[in-house]
Amino acid sequence: MSEAKLRRVRGLYPRRQTLPETFKGRARAAKPALVDGALALAVIFGGQLRIVLRLTISGDRIAAVEAVADAAQIAEFDVEVLER
Numbered sequence: 381m382s383e384a385k386l387r388r389v390r391g392l393y394p395r396r397q398t399l400p401e402t403f404k405g406r407a408r409a410a411k412p413a414l415v416d417g418a419l420a421l422a423v424i425f426g427g428q429l430r431i432v433l434r435l436t437i438s439g440d441r442i443a444a445v446e447a448v449a450d451a452a453q454i455a456e457f458d459v460e461v462l463e464r
Contacts, residue, residue: 414460422461429454 423431436444
């Protein structure tokens with residue numbers, strides 16, 4: 381995949397907006413959490429849990445990230461936001 385294609389997600393965001401620009405400032409909404417007992421990130425906007433980023437750890441690295449934004453699915457999770 382070309383670098384230009386990696387930078388832009390076509391059809392989802394305004395033209396010429398790069399992927400980093402799309403998420404600019406949103407990382408602050410991500411809080412470390414335990415989701416069903418496993419390390420994850422909870423993305424909270426307006427006091428509401430909007431996205432859960434479930435992490436798969438292999439050795440000392442993050443091997444995979446699963447983003448869950450479906451409210452019904454998130455409601456089934458046991459989520460504990462960790463204090464920094």
